[in-house]
Structures are given as C-alpha cells and as structure tokens.
Amino acid sequence: MNPMRLHRIVVVISLCGLVISSCGKSEKISDDANLKPKYGGTLVYTKNSPPVTLDPALTTETESTIPCDNIFDPLVQLQLGKTGIAPALAKTWDISKDGLVYTFHLRTGVTFHDGTPFTAKAVLFSFNRQRDPKHPFHQGGDKFEYWKNFSMNEMIKDIKAVNDSTVQFTLSSANATFLYILSMQFTAIVSPDGMKKYGTQFYAHPIGTGAFHFVSWQSDDNLILAANTEYWDGRPYLDTLIFKAVNKSEERVSRLLSGEYDMIESPTPEKISEIENNKNLKVFKQPGVNIAYMAMNMNKKPFSDERVRKAIVYAVNREKLVEQVYGEFGRPAKNPIPPMLLGYNEEIRFTPYDPEKAKQLLAEAGFPDGFKTKLWYMPIAREYMPDGKRTAELIEADLKAVGIEAEISTYPWHEYLEKLYRGEHEMAIMGWIADIPDPDNFFYPLLDKTVAEIVPSNNIAFYKGEDMHQLLLQGKLATDLVARSKIYRDACAVFNRDLPWFTIAHSVVIVPMQSYVMNFQPYASYARKFNTVWLNR
Incomplete structure (x- = not known):
C-alpha cells in the first residue's frame, strides 16, 4: 500500500447485519504480497x-x-x-x-x-x-x-x-x-x-x-x-x-480473452471455466449479497389474490431453473434476504414444486382453466441474473403446464426500470444487490408498504402488508443484535406467508480480470x- 495513504480508523458497528460465516468462503485472488x-x-x-x-x-x-x-x-x-x-x-x-x-x-x-x-x-x-x-x-x-x-x-x-x-x-x-x-x-x-x-x-x-x-x-x-x-x-x-x-456477455468475454479489456462483469456461467483455464486471466469470486426474484404486481388482478400467488410459486420448478441458468454459481432462494444477513430464517422451508397443488389453488381462486398474463424479463445480465430471457422461458413453460399463459417480453434496460418502478407490469423478473450489509436494505425498499405508496417505487410487487410494515419499523428502531435478528426472522416468515414474489436465487459474484490487475478489493x-x-x- 502507498505509504502516504491515510490510515483509516475502522469503526465496527455492533448492529452490523452481515454474518460472513454463514455464507461459505470467498475465492479471493492471492496477489504476490512481495510485489511493489x-x-x-x-x-x-x-x-x-x-x-x-x-x-x-x-x-x-x-x-x-x-x-x-x-x-x-x-x-x-x-x-x-x-x-x-x-x-x-x-x-x-x-x-x-x-x-x-x-x-x-x-x-x-x-x-x-x-x-x-x-x-x-x-x-x-x-x-x-x-x-x-x-x-x-x-x-x-x-x-x-x-x-x-x-x-x-x-x-x-x-x-x-x-x-x-x-x-x-x-x-x-x-x-x-x-x-x-x-x-x-x-x-x-x-x-x-x-x-x-x-x-x-x-x-x-x-x-x-x-x-x-x-x-x-x-x-x-x-x-x-x-x-x-x-x-x-x-x-x-x-x-x-x-x-x-x-x-452481450459473449463479446465482453471475447475481448477479455483477447486482452482488449482488463476487467469485466457478468460473464455467463458456461464461459467461466474457459476464463479460469486461461493462464493470462484470474477470477475473483465471493458469495453475493443479492437476490433474484419474480415480482407479482399486487395492484393488478389476479395477483391481489394470495391463492394465485401461491399457485404460481408451486407451479415453478425452482431447482431446475437455478441449475439451468446459474449452474454451480447460484443457490435457490427461499427468503427475501441472502443467507449471510442477520435475520435470515433457516427454519423456512422451500415451497415445493407441485403443479397439482398449483392447479388446485387456481381452481379455488376461480381460475380452473388458468388465465393469461404477461411476464417481463431483464434485457441484460446482472450479478444476480445471468440470463433473464432463459429464466423467463423456463417460468413460462412451467406456468403453461398449470394453465397460465404468460406472454414474455422485455424493454431496453432503462425503460424497463422506469416501467417497473411505475407499476406497469403484471409479473416481472428483477433483483437487488446490497447497498449496505443489513437486512433493512432489502426489506424496507423492496417490501414495505410506505415505499409501495411512492411512485416510482422499488417495491415492484406493490406489497402493502401491515404485519410486514410493523416488523420493519421495529427493525429500524431495535438496537439489540439479538432482538433485530428475531424481528427479521419473523419478517422472513411473513414474507413466505404472503408470497409477493417467487424467489429465484442468490448468486456468486464473479469478476474476471487480467492477471496483471492487482489489489482489487x-x-x-x-x-x-x-x-x-x-x-x-
């Protein structure tokens, strides 16, 4: 490190929401410490x-x-x-x-x-x-x-x-x-x-x-x-x-391999082994503080009906989706926060893939023959979503099997965001990367009713659950680590009761770079x- 670089006094907050030990080890790059x-x-x-x-x-x-x-x-x-x-x-x-x-x-x-x-x-x-x-x-x-x-x-x-x-x-x-x-x-x-x-x-x-x-x-x-x-x-x-x-991810990888680019983001999973086998490159990996999900707009029918939302969650084969889209670089998500955060509820069980249960719930909700809807997918790869279109196609096929016809489409990225935040969608694939390592950073902007009432809104499910709202208010005020942990575990349980999203995956952060790039932190x-x-x- 530059000897002139100011020494930082680091203050570790006791309220910290990140629990590193629960997420596995990072595969960090070991640069030669003897190099000047x-x-x-x-x-x-x-x-x-x-x-x-x-x-x-x-x-x-x-x-x-x-x-x-x-x-x-x-x-x-x-x-x-x-x-x-x-x-x-x-x-x-x-x-x-x-x-x-x-x-x-x-x-x-x-x-x-x-x-x-x-x-x-x-x-x-x-x-x-x-x-x-x-x-x-x-x-x-x-x-x-x-x-x-x-x-x-x-x-x-x-x-x-x-x-x-x-x-x-x-x-x-x-x-x-x-x-x-x-x-x-x-x-x-x-x-x-x-x-x-x-x-x-x-x-x-x-x-x-x-x-x-x-x-x-x-x-x-x-x-x-x-x-x-x-x-x-x-x-x-x-x-x-x-x-x-x-x-295009393929072009980013190609130009990295040729030496034109020094670092890239969001390579597709199938390209990572090729990058790792190249002696001129190295790859930083660590569990991502992120989530990918499919939101159901509760301001629009039939998604205001809890039975319909649950039917959709039962209808989609999450494990197959994660295996085909993420490979070894993602894990199925069951909570709206990643596993390393304070308050992650280990006791929650995945809603199983059960098409017959989905059909039963649809019939109870008044849709014995299913219904037609629209599903938007992200037009670009992100840390939490390597292939939005493929994800949408897999969801579309599973929904079709229970009678739901989902027309898939997308928009240019910035237009996509504007339309989502204004609630123009019915169902949409989206995700979140931590701004700060605290559960409030996921729950409040994405799932609080106060945010749902603000347009444009990050709460793209427009979920307005009162039980969730009260828990999130308590979480902001709590100053005891144990108390905060329980509050957010309870919030995970409320989320899984109400199911405003179909949770997809938590991904691994992957940053490939040339071998001469040093001290990336x-x-x-x-x-x-x-x-x-x-x-x-």
Missing part, C-alpha cells in the same frame, strides 16, 4: 450497460453508482472486505446516548475536483437539495428515488453546520441503519459550485472529491476518469480509469472502488 505497487497505466472495466447519470443523488442502478463511487465520497464508507463503517469525508463522529444526534467532524484541507474547498456548507448543500423541495437545485418530485425510498425526510429531523468542519444531524427517532445509509452513494457530497455551474447538466459534468475526476463521457460507450493527484486518501495508482458498456455491497488497484506490467 506501481503507479501509472489505464484500466478498462466493462459492464453490460452505460450509466444513466453521474449525479450521485439520482443514481438507482450499479451502472451509475460504480463510476460515482470513484468520483464522489460520502461522509462514511463501508470497510473494505468487512462489515464495519470507516471514515470517509468525516474523520470522526459522535452519537448521543439516545441515538438521535450524530455529530460529524469533517476532514480539513480537502478540495473538490474544481479546486473549491470541501466544508460543512457543501454537506448541507448536498443533503438539502434532496431534502428541501424549495432548494434551487431540487430536481423535482420523482427524481431522488433513493432518498424517497429510504424515507430520508421522515428519518432526518434537522441538519445544521456547527462550524466549517462540523455537521450535526438530528433524527426523528433512533435508527439502527443510519450510519450505513450515510455510506451509500446517494448521500455523497457534490461540489456546490459545480452544481451551480452546470445545473441540470451536472449529471454529465460531475464534480466530487473522489479518487478520480471526470474527463469525458460518450453516453453509449466510453466514460473516462483520471487520477485525482490530490486525493485525501493518497493518489490512486492508476492514471486513467475507463468504463465501457457492452451488452470489493466491498460487502455493489461498490467497486479502484483507488487501490494497480497494474503489474
């Missing part, structure tokens, strides 16, 4: 879709958040490879005994990429533009989706600058996840001067304090970032970081930061 890191070079990182925005407050998907992770910094961040909270733009903080007041002591001498100073005023600007509809840079009623889906206005009672290097947050009630939420990209600090200069075009001209600064962006292809040589945590090793977007979330990466060539 080198400065310089360009790394090309390839995903399956371009970013939608480079304004952190507007991000909703990993294609946007990963570049923003490298351009911007939040007040705090997840600890690399672990589950604690570490300092970022805040070097220390104090929490009142009642858990309501958080006082953050900010780093001094930090500048934005435009040369302007980072101060408490920038923190207030970044939060208030989302919090206050009258703020001159508030983007409108439906823009700040994460802010709304995490009920931030209800959570935060007040924010004030005590002085240039101190910010104080007062909460409406104690919240076990508040520090974790502040590590998320939508809370990152933006340059007030940059926002004033570019206005609504800031999304294409981002200015933060991160390890890399923006150079250029061709929206359908290259996003180019350059090293921030004045970065508060030490200059990154790379000179240049390029993000490319290639929709992922987080227990979707985050990908490249300030520690260097090239041994």
Whole structure:
C-alpha cells in the first residue's frame, strides 16, 4: 500500500447485519504480497450497460453508482472486505446516548475536483437539495428515488453546520441503519459550485472529491476518469480509469480473452471455466449479497389474490431453473434476504414444486382453466441474473403446464426500470444487490408498504402488508443484535406467508480480470472502488 495513504480508523458497528460465516468462503485472488505497487497505466472495466447519470443523488442502478463511487465520497464508507463503517469525508463522529444526534467532524484541507474547498456548507448543500423541495437545485418530485425510498425526510429531523468542519444531524427517532445509509452513494457530497455551474447538466459534468475526476463521457460507450493527484486518501495508482458498456456477455468475454479489456462483469456461467483455464486471466469470486426474484404486481388482478400467488410459486420448478441458468454459481432462494444477513430464517422451508397443488389453488381462486398474463424479463445480465430471457422461458413453460399463459417480453434496460418502478407490469423478473450489509436494505425498499405508496417505487410487487410494515419499523428502531435478528426472522416468515414474489436465487459474484490487475478489493455491497488497484506490467 502507498505509504502516504491515510490510515483509516475502522469503526465496527455492533448492529452490523452481515454474518460472513454463514455464507461459505470467498475465492479471493492471492496477489504476490512481495510485489511493489506501481503507479501509472489505464484500466478498462466493462459492464453490460452505460450509466444513466453521474449525479450521485439520482443514481438507482450499479451502472451509475460504480463510476460515482470513484468520483464522489460520502461522509462514511463501508470497510473494505468487512462489515464495519470507516471514515470517509468525516474523520470522526459522535452519537448521543439516545441515538438521535450524530455529530460529524469533517476532514480539513480537502478540495473538490474544481479546486473549491470541501466544508460543512457543501454537506448541507448536498443533503438539502434532496431534502428541501424549495432548494434551487431540487430536481423535482420523482427524481431522488433513493432518498424517497429510504424515507430520508421522515428519518432526518434537522441538519445544521456547527462550524466549517462540523455537521450535526438530528433524527426523528433512533435508527439502527443510519450510519450505513450515510455510506451509500446517494448521500455523497457534490461540489456546490459545480452544481451551480452546470445545473441540470451536472449529471454529465460531475464534480466530487473522489479518487478520480471526470474527463469525458460518450453516453453509449466510453466514460473516462483520471487520477485525482490530490486525493485525501493518497493518489490512486492508476492514471486513467475507463468504463465501457457492452451488452452481450459473449463479446465482453471475447475481448477479455483477447486482452482488449482488463476487467469485466457478468460473464455467463458456461464461459467461466474457459476464463479460469486461461493462464493470462484470474477470477475473483465471493458469495453475493443479492437476490433474484419474480415480482407479482399486487395492484393488478389476479395477483391481489394470495391463492394465485401461491399457485404460481408451486407451479415453478425452482431447482431446475437455478441449475439451468446459474449452474454451480447460484443457490435457490427461499427468503427475501441472502443467507449471510442477520435475520435470515433457516427454519423456512422451500415451497415445493407441485403443479397439482398449483392447479388446485387456481381452481379455488376461480381460475380452473388458468388465465393469461404477461411476464417481463431483464434485457441484460446482472450479478444476480445471468440470463433473464432463459429464466423467463423456463417460468413460462412451467406456468403453461398449470394453465397460465404468460406472454414474455422485455424493454431496453432503462425503460424497463422506469416501467417497473411505475407499476406497469403484471409479473416481472428483477433483483437487488446490497447497498449496505443489513437486512433493512432489502426489506424496507423492496417490501414495505410506505415505499409501495411512492411512485416510482422499488417495491415492484406493490406489497402493502401491515404485519410486514410493523416488523420493519421495529427493525429500524431495535438496537439489540439479538432482538433485530428475531424481528427479521419473523419478517422472513411473513414474507413466505404472503408470497409477493417467487424467489429465484442468490448468486456468486464473479469478476474476471487480467492477471496483471492487482489489489482489487470489493466491498460487502455493489461498490467497486479502484483507488487501490494497480497494474503489474
């Protein structure tokens, strides 16, 4: 590690929701510790879709958040490879005994990429533009989706600058996840001067304090970032970081094999052995903090009928689906949270594959001959979903066997998301990657009734269960680890009683790269930061 790189004081939160021991071992890359890191070079990182925005407050998907992770910094961040909270733009903080007041002591001498100073005023600007509809840079009623889906206005009672290097947050009630939420990209600090200069075009001209600064962006292809040589945590090793977007997995793999790309995401399972057998490549693997699922829109009939939803779950052969789509890189899902999270309910049994039971439930619901519906599938591969179309075809065939005719279709990715969040679908395949390693990060945005009443909504089942809502409120307030665990185990049981989704799988995170890419260190979330990466060539 760069000797100039600032030593981080790591704070491990006792409320942490990640239980690593339950998920098996990661197959991490063993780089030679005797090699001395080198400065310089360009790394090309390839995903399956371009970013939608480079304004952190507007991000909703990993294609946007990963570049923003490298351009911007939040007040705090997840600890690399672990589950604690570490300092970022805040070097220390104090929490009142009642858990309501958080006082953050900010780093001094930090500048934005435009040369302007980072101060408490920038923190207030970044939060208030989302919090206050009258703020001159508030983007409108439906823009700040994460802010709304995490009920931030209800959570935060007040924010004030005590002085240039101190910010104080007062909460409406104690919240076990508040520090974790502040590590998320939508809370990152933006340059007030940059926002004033570019206005609504800031999304294409981002200015933060991160390890890399923006150079250029061709929206359908290259996003180019350059090293921030004045970065508060030490200059990154790379000179240049390029993000490319290639929709087809086969093409991403082919260009990785040819040496054109340095790192890729979402290879199809059948290509992984070819990558692993190539002496010029190496593969990072770890159990993903994720889930893939098929949501049934409960705002539309017949999915408001619990018997219909249960019939669909009985009708689909989950084990066959996971075997054919994921191979050895996925495990069938029975809870709405992955196995390594606090509150995962081991006692829940899988709803068995039982077509006759499905037919019986359909008849009881008034559909003895089945019904017609539409099933949307994801047009691109994701960490949790290697092949949306194949998944939809397998579900379609199983549903047809019990009399349900599901017409499968899709849309371009960004249009797909917009339509889902607005509830235009009947059934749809989707998934979630942890923003933070806590069960609340899955349950609340995806399954709470408060979120279902906000459009656009991450709760694409539009599930409004009162029992679930009450448990999730308790989970936010609980400060005892044992109590929180029981709350979320109970929430898993309520989910399996009501079945707003057909749960599909939890996948393995797979990141293939050239053998010369060194010190890649992922987080227990979707985050990908490249300030520690260097090239041994």
